[in-house]
Amino acid sequence: MAKKEKRFEKVYSQDMGSVIILVDKQTGVNYLFGQSGYAGGLTPLLKSDGTPVVTPMSRYDTDK
Numbered sequence: 001m002a003k004k005e006k007r008f009e010k011v012y013s014q015d016m017g018s019v020i021i022l023v024d025k026q027t028g029v030n031y032l033f034g035q036s037g038y039a040g041g042l043t044p045l046l047k048s049d050g051t052p053v054v055t056p057m058s059r060y061d062t063d064k
Helices: none
Strands: 008-014 019-024 030-036 039-044
Touching: none
Parallel strands: none
Antiparallel strands: 008 019, 019 030, 030 039
């Protein structure tokens, strides 16, 4: 069976993993994940103008 490629990549971690930034490798959208005890939350990471932070897809091109 072929190994399935992971869709999300962790690009930043702070405070022993309680704050993490993930990038969706299919869309480039960045997400902020926060965890405290048994609670956690996930939200798109936004710029000051309210649009989502998007990582250029060229970073994930494997055809190079």
